Amino acid sequence: MNRATIRPLLGKLGGLLLTLFLASVVIFAALQLTGDPIAAITGGVRPTPELIETIRAQYHLDDPIWLQYLRWLGGIVTGDLGTSFVYKTPVVDLIAPRIGITVLLVLYTVVLIVVFGIGSGILAARRGGATDKAVLVATSVGVALPTFVVAILLIWLFGRELGWFPVYGAGEGLLDNLYHLTLPAISLSVLYIAYLSRITRGAVVAQLGSEHVDTARVRGIPSEQIFRRHVFLNASPQVLSISGATIAGLFAISAIAEVAFGIGGLGSLLTEAAARKDLPVVQVISLMLVALFVVVNAVVDVIIAAIDPDSAKPRRNA
């Protein structure tokens, strides 16, 4: 990477921080201004005016909104994530034990997506013929199968008919975790495997038909080497950008698989907190998901810029 690629990246970093900051303001202010914290805190018990006073003072609800925001942000930076309205325990104690399983589920899913998505895309592009047809049919169905549909099909098939994999909970210990997370990971990955497969196939086919590949062939370079050095490397920015966006988003949609399979992860916690208006929990997890989404996307942008410096230059019509 030379200076010409680094400068636009620094500009992007600035934009990224600004975006994150604005997103945090939106997340905090929107909930703080519209939510009804008293009802969530008292859990439906009709509060006395004195109790309301105490609660408002305890959660600093009477401070101006900007002060509340600064206190919240300051807390997050120093590791104090606030107190859950519903559980009355520190938010960090709710989140910490649940992060691991969500991260594991997302990683498992990413492995499936990358291996089968990119793998089948390359296979279809290189083999052509019947293999290509088969992949086309499979992916055509796959792109129409959202997580919750695959989840119920798997629960029916394995929970009732086959029983090879557990359909509830996350298990104990790493191996048991992985065993339990197999079906959730499949349900999260099917649609994206299909999608990434299509993207990969398209990118590889475009490269295979390009003049520089023809030239390499004429020069007598072994086809394995052509594929690695000329085809795959050139196809990789497009594949990477879609993979990156997928991975970034998986932390959020993981909630669907967690709820379907009864896994106590971040997503199921967020879902439950939203249903019960547990604002401090919703705010922190949302911010985490947004930060992850933005950072992962940015990291992928940097990797792509390293492979293909042209992509870092500002596009004319973008």
Place this chain on the structure above:
Amino acid sequence: MSVAQLAGGRVPRVARRAAQREWLFIVAAVVLLGIVVMALFGPLLAPYDPDQLFVGPSNGAVSASHIMGTDDLGRDIFSRVLSGAAASVFAPVVVVVLSGVLGATLAVVAAWFGGWVDGVSNRIIDVIFAIPGLVLAILAVAMFGKGLVAPVLALSIAYLPIVSRLVRGGARAELGKPYMAALRIQGVSSGAIAFRHLVPALLPMIIAQSTIGFGYAMLDLAAISFLGLGAQPPASDWGVMISAGQASLLTGAPEQSVFPALLVVVTVLAVNILGARVTAWAEGKDS
């Protein structure tokens, strides 16, 4: 993050190719017609009262009297699917219309004025884009409570950047064309140029985008209902039915989940095929 954001609202290549096959297009059109009829007249067509308990056995199998079987509470699944069609189909329509109108307005304003207006609009879009659609919907539920209203509003905002980026590009290209300069020289007022020429020229693009967006919105809304945050039982929204049927899956009665799930998948597939047609039409208009 939904597929909508991933695909940038473009038609998947698979669907583009599929749209070239005439018979597939006809099948898709017939399927969609059926879905629209269900959405409009569902309750009238239902053979049973969708909320009446035990019109049949609990978790009854498919039979002549219950063509989709009965659910855990003995309600007729076919009747519930019909009565739930309206919410399942019209909620995504609202998302598509709202995000289309908001996104196109923002884009046209940004392209028209340029400069700092364009800058601010870009920043707004970046911030919206940084929040995955599902997270935005969950935030909205935490704000306004469970139900379809909050997720519909949230997704309308989440889909806005996709429409806006596309339309802004189109608007800038259109504004750069010679006939725009000609109109200005002739002394046509800005309002007339914007509303009689620019917006009509962009409409095919917006319509094509909305068709594709519908499928994505339907999937996202069903997912939110599946999470228990959207439409609430005993409503027979398809997402709710899929979620409510989960317990019966383990007793070997998949009907309650599988039929609504099948309808969601088939509807989305059909809309994607139609969307590819509409996109081809819009692109043809452009050239």
